[in-house]
Amino acid sequence: MKLQIMNGRLVDPANKIDRQSDLFIADGRIVAVGAAPAGFDDNATVGTIDATDCVVCPGLVDLSARLREPGYEYKATLESEMAAAAAGGVTSLACPPDTDPPLDEPGLVEMLKHRARLPEFAKVYPVGALTAKLEGTHITEMAELAEAGCVAFGQAHAAVVDTQVLLRAMQYAATFDFPVWLSPQDPFLARNGVAHDGEVAARLGLVGIPVAAETTALGTLILLAQETGVRLHITRISSAAGLDMVRIAREQGIAVSCDVAVHQLHLTDNDIGYFNPHARLIPPLRSQRDRDALRAGLAAGIINAVCSDHTPVDDDGKQVPFGEAEPGATGLELLLPLTLKWGAEMKLPLADTLSRITADPARLLGIDGGQLGVGAPADVCIFDPRADFRVSRENLKSQGKNTPFLGHHLSGQVRYTLIDGFLAYDGSWN
Amino acid sequence: MNHTNPQLNKHGELQHLITIEGLPRDVIVRILDTAAPFTALAHEEEKKLPLLRGKSVFNLFFENSTRTRTTFEIAAKRLSADVINLNINTSSTAKGETLLDTVDNLAAMQADMFVVRHAASGAPYLMAQHLAATGRNHISVVNAGDGRHAHPTQGLLDMYTIRHYKKDFSNLTVAIVGDILHSRVARSQIHALTTLGVPEIRVIAPKTLLPTGVERMGVRVCNDMREGLKGVDVVMALRLQSERMLGALLPSPQEFFKSYGLTAEKLALAKPDAIVMHPGPMNRGVEIDSAVADGGQAVILPQVTFGIAVRMAVMSMLAGN
Numbered sequence: 001m002k003l004q005i006m007n008g009r010l011v012d013p014a015n016k017i018d019r020q021s022d023l024f025i026a027d028g029r030i031v032a033v034g035a036a037p038a039g040f041d042d043n044a045t046v047g048t049i050d051a052t053d054c055v056v057c058p059g060l061v062d063l064s065a066r067l068r069e070p071g072y073e074y075k076a077t078l079e080s081e082m083a084a085a086a087a088g089g090v091t092s093l094a095c096p097p098d099t100d101p102p103l104d105e106p107g108l109v110e111m112l113k114h115r116a117r118l119p120e121f122a123k124v125y126p127v128g129a130l131t132a133k134l135e136g137t138h139i140t141e142m143a144e145l146a147e148a149g150c151v152a153f154g155q156a157h158a159a160v161v162d163t164q165v166l167l168r169a170m171q172y173a174a175t176f177d178f179p180v181w182l183s184p185q186d187p188f189l190a191r192n193g194v195a196h197d198g199e200v201a202a203r204l205g206l207v208g209i210p211v212a213a214e215t216t217a218l219g220t221l222i223l224l225a226q227e228t229g230v231r232l233h234i235t236r237i238s239s240a241a242g243l244d245m246v247r248i249a250r251e252q253g254i255a256v257s258c259d260v261a262v263h264q265l266h267l268t269d270n271d272i273g274y275f276n277p278h279a280r281l282i283p284p285l286r287s288q289r290d291r292d293a294l295r296a297g298l299a300a301g302i303i304n305a306v307c308s309d310h311t312p313v314d315d316d317g318k319q320v321p322f323g324e325a326e327p328g329a330t331g332l333e334l335l336l337p338l339t340l341k342w343g344a345e346m347k348l349p350l351a352d353t354l355s356r357i358t359a360d361p362a363r364l365l366g367i368d369g370g371q372l373g374v375g376a377p378a379d380v381c382i383f384d385p386r387a388d389f390r391v392s393r394e395n396l397k398s399q400g401k402n403t404p405f406l407g408h409h410l411s412g413q414v415r416y417t418l419i420d421g422f423l424a425y426d427g428s429w430n
Numbered sequence: 431m432n433h434t435n436p437q438l439n440k441h442g443e444l445q446h447l448i449t450i451e452g453l454p455r456d457v458i459v460r461i462l463d464t465a466a467p468f469t470a471l472a473h474e475e476e477k478k479l480p481l482l483r484g485k486s487v488f489n490l491f492f493e494n495s496t497r498t499r500t501t502f503e504i505a506a507k508r509l510s511a512d513v514i515n516l517n518i519n520t521s522s523t524a525k526g527e528t529l530l531d532t533v534d535n536l537a538a539m540q541a542d543m544f545v546v547r548h549a550a551s552g553a554p555y556l557m558a559q560h561l562a563a564t565g566r567n568h569i570s571v572v573n574a575g576d577g578r579h580a581h582p583t584q585g586l587l588d589m590y591t592i593r594h595y596k597k598d599f600s601n602l603t604v605a606i607v608g609d610i611l612h613s614r615v616a617r618s619q620i621h622a623l624t625t626l627g628v629p630e631i632r633v634i635a636p637k638t639l640l641p642t643g644v645e646r647m648g649v650r651v652c653n654d655m656r657e658g659l660k661g662v663d664v665v666m667a668l669r670l671q672s673e674r675m676l677g678a679l680l681p682s683p684q685e686f687f688k689s690y691g692l693t694a695e696k697l698a699l700a701k702p703d704a705i706v707m708h709p710g711p712m713n714r715g716v717e718i719d720s721a722v723a724d725g726g727q728a729v730i731l732p733q734v735t736f737g738i739a740v741r742m743a744v745m746s747m748l749a750g751n
Binding site: 205277322323 | 560577579
């Protein structure tokens with residue numbers, strides 16, 4: 001099967017391309033950029049996608065998407081969330097280990113990879129559990145888990161409270177050069193907390209999570225990373241102070257990267273409004289100062305990538321008082337438009353913006369995708385940057401309709417998504 | 431949907447009473463004015479008015495309360511409403527019916543008003559938003575205390591009490607003493623006092639019992655009670671829950687009493703005609719000394735009486751009177 005994508009604006013950050021250019025695909029890979037290779041349309045049907053007025057870029061790479069399998073199929077299924085991924089232009093995604101049971105055994109990882117192998121499904125890169133059952137006491141069989149397909153090891157929202165175990169887990173991971181992905185939140189300082197500890201929480205009577213919950217945890221993680229030499233990736237940084245610590249650590253030569261959830265680039269604790277349960281998130285939405293620092297830090301490259309932190313929650317989990325609401329927001333379908341909005345507001349070149357959701361996260365995952373050079377897998381996202389849409393329950397494919405952006409108008413609609421050259425999503429009717 | 435104040439309708443009239451925050455000054459004053467004639471009613475032979483005749487008021491208490499529930503019940507009955515009391519054990523609802531299921535069921539029984547107390551901040555908002563989303567705007571929600579968020583009728587009855595004794599808000603200094611962090615009463619008092627134009631509001635507490643950024647609510651923070659009480663016209667003590675007396679917040683009730691208990695000696699620093707208030711129930715010897723609680727400056731029992739009148743005023747206004 002051959003495919004040509006014609007008349008689009010090709011934006012391929014990894015290869016420093018941003019120009020009107022056609023793209024040629026055969027057998028699931030990019031075979032040429034610009035002009036068709038010799039013999040491309042001999043003896044074979046060549047499909048054509050007209051990308052006039054559209055941007056053609058690498059398929060998005062999402063560093064955190066919860067697919068809810070195994071264990072939470074009532075919240076979402078692989079089918080529903082893969083449809084959401086394709087509709088969002090996401091062709092590769094990492095999923096955190098907080099399934100039920102957690103991804104702490106090779107069999108579970110193999111099963112997930114097996115279930116996710118359909119051609120219209122985004123490529124799944126599981127993050128294995130760092131400790132058994134995420135309990136923070138026994139380290140997992142990381143080598144076995146890596147063989148089964150895990151690309152990194154983490155704890156999702158669970159902390160390793162015992163610093164001795166944390167040190168050993170990092171040492172063990174470093175033995176095999178496995179990256180460790182950890183969220184910086186001290187479980188004691190965050191205990192019972194549901195919102196940023198600031199004026200809004202004080203006014204609404206919500207239990208606060210202080211910035212110190214992030215910075216004290218970060219201090220421990222960074223120092224142990226320095227001690228062990230492990231490749232540390234900080235997931236979902238949320239505060240200006242935390243970001244400063246990452247910057248200083250990196251200046252000191254410590255191998256630490258970090259990402260941010262896309263909603264953190266746009267919202268603050270003020271968006272809790274009158275107890276909007278969709279604004280109940282982990283980490284919490286913080287102050288405007290923190291948000292502005294995150295926006296600038298991402299532009300400056302201190303934050304390495306943006307992710308959706310996709311967390312579908314059913315209505316029952318959200319139609320309860322704010323503090324009792326299950327945290328998280330659906331995000332696979334909003335990653336592109338919300339990142340575009342950030343880039344436009346920061347006045348960045350489109351290639352720089354798209355790099356944060358393609359080439360940069362691909363580099364962190366250590367995968368082949370995220371770029372459209374000749375020979376690369378044909379994971380492609382084709383979107384109309386000027387097409388507006390309103391975020392509504394009806395037009396979200398994810399089973400989770402939970403997002404604080406419900407009712408917002410956003411620009412950037414995906415027209416086609418290709419995964420290894422397979423047309424996984426056709427939104428050209430939009 | 432979460433960015434418009436859901437307790438006022440299109441015409442700016444009170445549709446629910448969920449918090450004092452954002453209530454216009456004239457609405458607060460109207461509630462206090464409406465309450466005034468109801469206080470006289472207590473001394474009449476016939477205590478009942480027909481303002482809520484035929485209406486069903488559901489007292490929905492997900493958290494234990496005797497005093498607040500009783501005063502709401504008395505207020506509703508004096509307005510001739512049918513009152514249904516439901517004490518809902520939260521541990522059984524944790525496994526069973528959700529809050530909104532309960533609302534739907536009771537609404538199907540033709541409720542006109544819900545008086546709700548809930549341990550979670552924001553629960554009454556959720557109910558009001560749900561009623562609006564399902565086209566049942568004629569049912570009112572009255573917040574009888576939600577988590578740490580608000581206890582608006584307590585805040586209003588406190589304002590009624592202050593106005594009764596001090597007449598004018600515009601030249602007062604008011605001190606709120608005790609566990610501000612966990613107190614919905616304090617939050618409602620602060621919003622009411624700032625809206626009514628009280629020029630100086632002080633909160634007096636150790637740092638462990640103050641919310642982060644409380645000064646942004648328009649108050650002055652005093653960690654020293656003696657300094658905080660100097661020259662005040664009104665002292666409002668707060669109840670300290672027993673589970674907070676020992677642990678990481680406070681070392682002991684004795685030490686709290688020593689630093690923050692309201693004694694005659696400390697009260698002497700306030701103006702000679704200062705009044706002492708407490709939302710009840712009191713912990714004598716913890717936040718307040720008996721000599722003060724039973725002394726001539728205390729207006730704690732009148733607060734209870736005014737509370738019924740204020741709750742009558744709120745309910746009758748919500749019923750469209």
